[in-house]
Amino acid sequence: MHQEVSLIATVAVxxxxxxxxxxxxxxxxLPPLVGYLLAxxxxxxxxxxxxxxxxxxxxxxxMGVILLMFGVxxxxxxxxxxxxxxxxxxxxxxxxxxxxxxxxxxxxxWGWGLGAGIVFGxxxxxxxxxxxxxxxxxxxxxNSASGRVAVGWxxxxxxxxxxxxxxxxxxxxLLGGHAASGGLAQSAGLSLPLTIVLTLLKVGAFAVMAxxxxxxxxxxxxxxxxRTGSRxxxxxxxxxxxxxxxxxxxxxxxxxxxxxxFFAGVVMSESNLSxxxxxxxxxxxxxxxxxFFVSVGMLFDPSILVRQPMAxxxxxxxxxxxxxxxxxxxxxxxxxxxxxxxxxSGGLAQIGEFSFIxxxxxxxxxxxxxxxxxxxxxxxxxxxxxxPLVCMGAEALHTEVHARWxxxxxxxxxxxxxxxxxxxxxxxxxxxxxxRKHQLEMQELIETFPLFAKVDEDSQEELLLLFRPKTALPGxxxxxxxxxxxxxxxxxxxxxxxxxxxxxxRLEPGAFFGEMALLSGGRRTADVVAVDFCQFFVLERxxxxxxxxxHPVLRQAVSEMARERTxxxxxxxxHDQPSSVDS
Numbered sequence: 001m002h003q004e005v006s007l008i009a010t011v012a013v014x015x016x017x018x019x020x021x022x023x024x025x026x027x028x029x030l031p032p033l034v035g036y037l038l039a040x041x042x043x044x045x046x047x048x049x050x051x052x053x054x055x056x057x058x059x060x061x062x063m064g065v066i067l068l069m070f071g072v073x074x075x076x077x078x079x080x081x082x083x084x085x086x087x088x089x090x091x092x093x094x095x096x097x098x099x100x101x102x103x104x105x106x107x108x109x110w111g112w113g114l115g116a117g118i119v120f121g122x123x124x125x126x127x128x129x130x131x132x133x134x135x136x137x138x139x140x141x142x143n144s145a146s147g148r149v150a151v152g153w154x155x156x157x158x159x160x161x162x163x164x165x166x167x168x169x170x171x172x173x174l175l176g177g178h179a180a181s182g183g184l185a186q187s188a189g190l191s192l193p194l195t196i197v198l199t200l201l202k203v204g205a206f207a208v209m210a211x212x213x214x215x216x217x218x219x220x221x222x223x224x225x226x227r228t229g230s231r232x233x234x235x236x237x238x239x240x241x242x243x244x245x246x247x248x249x250x251x252x253x254x255x256x257x258x259x260x261x262f263f264a265g266v267v268m269s270e271s272n273l274s275x276x277x278x279x280x281x282x283x284x285x286x287x288x289x290x291x292f293f294v295s296v297g298m299l300f301d302p303s304i305l306v307r308q309p310m311a312x313x314x315x316x317x318x319x320x321x322x323x324x325x326x327x328x329x330x331x332x333x334x335x336x337x338x339x340x341x342x343x344x345s346g347g348l349a350q351i352g353e354f355s356f357i358x359x360x361x362x363x364x365x366x367x368x369x370x371x372x373x374x375x376x377x378x379x380x381x382x383x384x385x386x387x388p389l390v391c392m393g394a395e396a397l398h399t400e401v402h403a404r405w406x407x408x409x410x411x412x413x414x415x416x417x418x419x420x421x422x423x424x425x426x427x428x429x430x431x432x433x434x435x436r437k438h439q440l441e442m443q444e445l446i447e448t449f450p451l452f453a454k455v456d457e458d459s460q461e462e463l464l465l466l467f468r469p470k471t472a473l474p475g476x477x478x479x480x481x482x483x484x485x486x487x488x489x490x491x492x493x494x495x496x497x498x499x500x501x502x503x504x505x506r507l508e509p510g511a512f513f514g515e516m517a518l519l520s521g522g523r524r525t526a527d528v529v530a531v532d533f534c535q536f537f538v539l540e541r542x543x544x545x546x547x548x549x550x551h552p553v554l555r556q557a558v559s560e561m562a563r564e565r566t567x568x569x570x571x572x573x574x575h576d577q578p579s580s581v582d583s
Contacts, residue, residue, distance in 0.1 A: 010052045011060070014294045015287075017042060022290075030385055031134050033352070036290050037381050040297020047302070057295040064292025065357055066261040067285045070242040072129065072158055073265020074278050079430070081152050083423040086416075088152035091330045091344075096160055098326050099125035099318065106314055107372075115175030116372055119362035122164055123376050124319055126157045128352020130289075131384050135347050135391050143428075145421055146343035149336075153344060161354045162262055166203050168361055177366035206253040207263065214267030222268070222277065226465050227543065235280040241268065242281070276461075289353075296356045296377065304374035311371070315379040320390060324349045336420075337413035339398050346394030350383040351376070449490055449510060451561075454553050466547060467537040472496075472530035479528035485517025487540040494534030499527040506531070516562050518544050 021035035021042075043052040081088065103121020104114065112120070132154055133142070141147040172178060218241060225237045242264045249260030268277055305312060327345035332338065359376045362368030402409040446453050452460055468487070472478050478489065478496060490512045497504040498513065507513060507528075517524050518541055539547070548555035 006053045007056050010056050011291070013043060013050055013052060014039065014057075014060075014291055018290045018294055029388060031131050031387070033128070033130055033293055034381060034385050036293035037297040037300070037377075037384075040294040041300050041302060042297075043294065044298035044300065046300070052298060057291070057298055060288065060291040061295035062257065064288040064290075064295070065353075066243060066246050066257050067281070067288045068292060068353060069162075069257075069261040070246075070265040070281070071278070071285045071289075073262040073267075074269050074281075079427050080148060081155050083427050084149045084152035084420065086420070087149055087331065087334050087336055088156050091327070091334065092153045092156035092160065094330050095323065095326050096122070096125040096157065099323060102318055102322060106318065110311060112369065112372070113176045113367075115172070115177050115365075115367035116362070116369060118175060119168070119358060119368045120315075120372055120376070122161070123355040123358045123362075124315060124351055124379070125323075126161050126352075126354045126358075127154060127348040127350055128354075128380075128384065129154055129158070131350050131352055131387055132347050135387060138388075139391065139395070141343065145417065145424055146340040148424055149340060149420075150344045150347050153348065158354065161358065164358065165361060166200075168358075168367075169365060172365040172367060175367055177362075202253045206249050206260070214263070218267050223465060226276070226462070228546070231280065234276070235284075238268070238277045238281045239284065292353070292356075299360075299373065300377040300381075301370075301374045304371060304378055308371060308375065311375050312378045312382075315375050316382055319351055319379055319383045320349050320386065324390065324394075332413075335413050335416050337417050338401055338409055340413070340417065342394040342398045342401075346391045347387075349390045350387040351380045352384065355380055449512070451512075451554070451557060454557060455551050459547075459551060463539075463547065466539060466543040468540060470536045470538050472534040472536070474530055474532055476530045477527060478530055478534070478536070479514060479524055479526075481524050481527045483524045485514060485522070485524060485541065487538045488512060488514045488518055488544050489528075490537040490539070492535045492537060494530060494532040496528050496530050496534060499529060515544075515558050519559060519562055 017039035018036045021039045022032035023035070025035035025038075026032050041047060043050060045051050100118060100121030103124050104117030107117040107120050108114075132150060136142040136147045136150065142151075221241070222234070222237065225234050228234075242261055245264035245267075246257045246260035249263070250257050324345045327348055328341045331341035331344055355376055359368060359373045363370065363373055398409075446460070452463060455463070467490075470489075472494070481499075491507055491509055493509050495509075496507050496513075498507065513528060514524075516522070548558065
């Protein structure tokens with residue numbers, strides 16, 4: 001294979017293999033993620049047939065990590081996390097600590113060091129976002145209290161993992177590994193405590209900069225680009241912000257690409273355009289996420305199942321049995337219902353993308369042996385495959401508990417569950433109110449200006465971005481005769497008079513004026529004066545031409561109305577009647 005086509009070959013075979021095996025996995029009711037990992041195994045050096053370029057695959061995987069973390073940040077909801085903080089924060093932290101300690105004890109039995117145990121335990125302690133969301137969606141639990149708790153729990157785990165990704169390079173030498181090249185741990189002449197402090201200071205400086213400057217710059221930039229009406233430019237800007245912040249944060253502050261991408265997503269989630277940013281970037285996120293899982297599969301050595309079967313079984317037992325029991329006990333000890341405990345523990349009884357990232361980091365820092373990564377990958381593939389069965393078993397067990405001990409099932413944890421339900425209901429109400437407000441704005445726009453019903457909903461939202469709000473006091477001249485046509489005015493409230501020879505023409509809310517100068521390129525033909533306190537939406541010349549060029553039906557309607565007004569004016573002038581022309 002020639003070098004110049006190795007990238008094309010790697011990407012093409014990855015997508016084809018992942019598509020086929022992902023579809024087959026879905027047909028047997030497994031997450032497509034299992035198919036992606038199997039496609040990577042088939043393309044790896046440990047199996048016969050086509051062998052992809054591992055170097056290129058690792059770089060594509062890094063891109064996948066960046067976009068994956070960006071997506072996590074983009075969907076991060078502070079309100080949701082705060083609502084379930086009473087169970088998600090202590091529960092996630094307690095489980096991470098307990099499972100990590102058990103992982104350390106397990107690998108010490110195998111003869112590995114402390115550093116390997118910490119990386120191994122952390123890798124087994126966190127669950128897969130992709131797998132959990134799919135499991136909740138299939139069981140229609142995503143918006144339930146139990147589903148929201150599980151997602152909040154996972155967010156805390158993700159945040160803890162991000163912190164681990166930052167601290168591990170600084171602690172690598174202390175734990176028996178080596179410093180990351182160019183990382184924050186390489187602070188010549190500094191002791192370990194000072195190195196850790198410097199690491200946290202740099203991360204803190206980056207976080208403060210992202211939190212305080214990001215929400216001021218990023219939403220403004222997105223709105224500016226969205227007003228161009230170019231969807232590809234908007235998508236490009238979203239990706240440029242994600243990758244730019246990730247790369248810049250790594251170069252300037254020395255933090256990981258993953259952390260930079262996460263904060264880029266968090267900052268962008270504060271924008272009113274975050275839903276559009278998520279929708280536009282989702283295809284690329286999905287594509288590179290697939291490449292990430294394929295590249296992880298390429299690293300897997302299937303012979304580990306023969307060489308160290310007991311190690312794989314032990315790790316799998318800790319993930320499925322150990323994590324399930326630990327999660328269940330934590331939720332019950334926090335006095336929440338048994339049903340919630342079973343839902344959370346079943347959904348989180350697997351490991352996924354962050355486990356792979358931690359394992360790769362452990363290998364690069366010399367903390368985790370190669371067999372450790374293979375054991376983690378084998379455990380991930382098997383636990384993800386078995387997770388639907390674990391969830392079904394949790395549901396069956398809940399049904400059995402409810403049948404045998406209905407009082408316990410109905411009353412245990414009821415008070416806390418009701419409090420949590422009220423908190424989640426408030427958030428849901430706020431979100432629904434925000435959505436209703438947006439829908440009312442769109443509805444009001446259409447009702448006031450029926451002309452815009454000719455374009456689709458996405459275009460109507462684009463119009464809201466293009467409009468410039470403007471007000472006028474009674475007696476103020478809005479448009480001057482002979483002036484250059486700088487925009488088209490849509491009157492949303494108040495009233496104006498078009499000063500024409502004869503009787504002035506009064507325009508009420510829902511009317512528009514100023515289109516003739518834009519269509520003809522000529523000067524304004526009349527003065528327009530506010531006779532009441534007025535509010536306008538102004539569509540500037542450039543935006544008018546751009547938007548109507550994409551929507552010829554709308555331009556034709558405006559042109560037709562302008563033609564009718566002109567003919568009416570000509571007829572009235574012939575009969576010495578007051579005109580009704582546009583300005």
